[in-house]
Amino acid sequence: EPEVTQTPSHQVTQMGQEVILRCVPISNHLYFYWYRQILGQKVEFLVSFYNNEISEKSEIFDDQFSVERPDGSNFTLKIRSTKLEDSAMYFCASRVKQGSTEAFFGQGTRLTVV
Amino acid sequence: AQSVTQLDSQVPVFEEAPVELRCNYSSSVSVYLFWYVQYPNQGLQLLLKYLSGSTLVESINGFEAEFNKSQTSFHLRKPSVHISDTAEYFCAVIQGGSEKLVFGKGTKLTVNP
Numbered sequence: 001e002p003e004v005t006q007t008p009s010h011q012v013t014q015m016g017q018e019v020i021l022r023c024v025p026i027s028n029h030l031y032f033y034w035y036r037q038i039l040g041q042k043v044e045f046l047v048s049f050y051n052n053e054i055s056e057k058s059e060i061f062d063d064q065f066s067v068e069r070p071d072g073s074n075f076t077l078k079i080r081s082t083k084l085e086d087s088a089m090y091f092c093a094s095r096v097k098q099g100s101t102e103a104f105f106g107q108g109t110r111l112t113v114v
Numbered sequence: 115a116q117s118v119t120q121l122d123s124q125v126p127v128f129e130e131a132p133v134e135l136r137c138n139y140s141s142s143v144s145v146y147l148f149w150y151v152q153y154p155n156q157g158l159q160l161l162l163k164y165l166s167g168s169t170l171v172e173s174i175n176g177f178e179a180e181f182n183k184s185q186t187s188f189h190l191r192k193p194s195v196h197i198s199d200t201a202e203y204f205c206a207v208i209q210g211g212s213e214k215l216v217f218g219k220g221t222k223l224t225v226n227p
Contacts, residue, residue, distance in 0.1 A: 004157070033213070035215070042218065042219045043158070044217070045215060048213040056212065102148075102160045103160075104160075105157045105158035105159070106157050107155075107156055
């Protein structure tokens, strides 16, 4: 069964460092997403990406964050100059088309900023 | 802005007992509703969804949820739970025209023998 894969499963980084979280969406999907879940809090939408550009983003997704689909298979989330409050579980998701179809989620990357 | 409320953060039950996990959302204008489940150390998996049509939707493992527009609710139920149902359950909403899923805080269901 096709699935969304995320690497690494756990990333520890020092405050101020840049991190790149990687995702391989399901191959025929066209819409890609990043969500995050700070420990004990809700899963929050960060950004959606379609046709090589951001289609929607939340207020959380500021200039510190960027997304890229560098090679047609990977979908990355870059966090520049990480802060302690960026520590969270980051989920990648993909969807075949907009609207009512299911979003498939990866297993998440736990980011710990120390 | 759309919001989702899951009133119960933890629900402990005994095996074979019925369970209801509650979910309320803030707006009923053109919404799609979902329940996702997260088993320990795994990602989010879609359990069931309401898009349109029959207000009662069912999953393959015995869960069901009913869309109640007047009460803006989408509660999840199972008549008899198994230990393997132990997981965290998230209610989520997409509002028409938006890309994003808005999640509730989740309910941890623990099924005890």
